[in-house]
Amino acid sequence: MAKKAPRRTALRIAEVTLDLFNRYGEPNVSTTVISAELNISPGNLYYHFPSKDALVNHLFDQYETAMLELLEAAPDVQDTEGAWFFLHSLFEQIWAFRFLYRDLNNLLSGNRHLETHFHQVLERKTHALRLMLESMAAAGLMHIDPDSIETLSASMSVMVTYWLSFEYVRNPRQAMEPASADLALTRGARHVLALLTPYMASAELRSHLQSLTAAYSLPAT
Secondary structure, eight states: OOOOOHHHHHHHHHHHHHHHHHHHOGGGOOHHHHHHHHTOOHHHHHHHOSSHHHHHHHHHHHHHHHHHHHHTTGGGOOSHHHHHHHHHHHHHHHHHTTHHHHTHHHHHHHOHHHHHHHHHHHHHHHHHHHHHHHHHHHTTSBOOOHHHHHHHHHHHHHHHHHHHHHHHHHOTTTTTSGGGHHHHHHHHHHHHHHTTGGGBSSHHHHHHHHHHHHHTOOOOO
């Protein structure tokens, strides 16, 4: 029987580790648990990833690449539907790597790679939201001055970054489970979009934004 290619094994290790980290939290998943889940020896795991931090860093690098690519679309947002799609996409990306946000402070305090790179992602995220607001203002959708854009983009970035922590505190037993994804994503994007409402350029635009967000509302559990 042919052996699995090393790269294929490494990909499988990363996929299973991401699922375990997302479900149970990175501090609660040891390399022994990962090896057992994959039905491989610890030695085989360490051949591909010599430490748990190496696995964390590998997954973070995947997240960083996908997130930075997504943020490039921010200047193209010129309507409320585009803003909804962009914000919802941000939440989807965060959900896919939610272990980073669930255990953010713990990970940052013990991992220099994450400490430096996560800060850069946060800065890029805030900058992208600022560009989105500027684009919507230039399109005549919002009446907002530069100082308010600076404040609002920071507020939106805080909410996007810590929304899953809020969801986890509300419901620690189920918030990180796959079945909770739709509720967490729609609630988060809806609340971030609501921050835009006071700045919309007309009552008609405010009503349209409220209708858009209401259509995605789901009852809290």
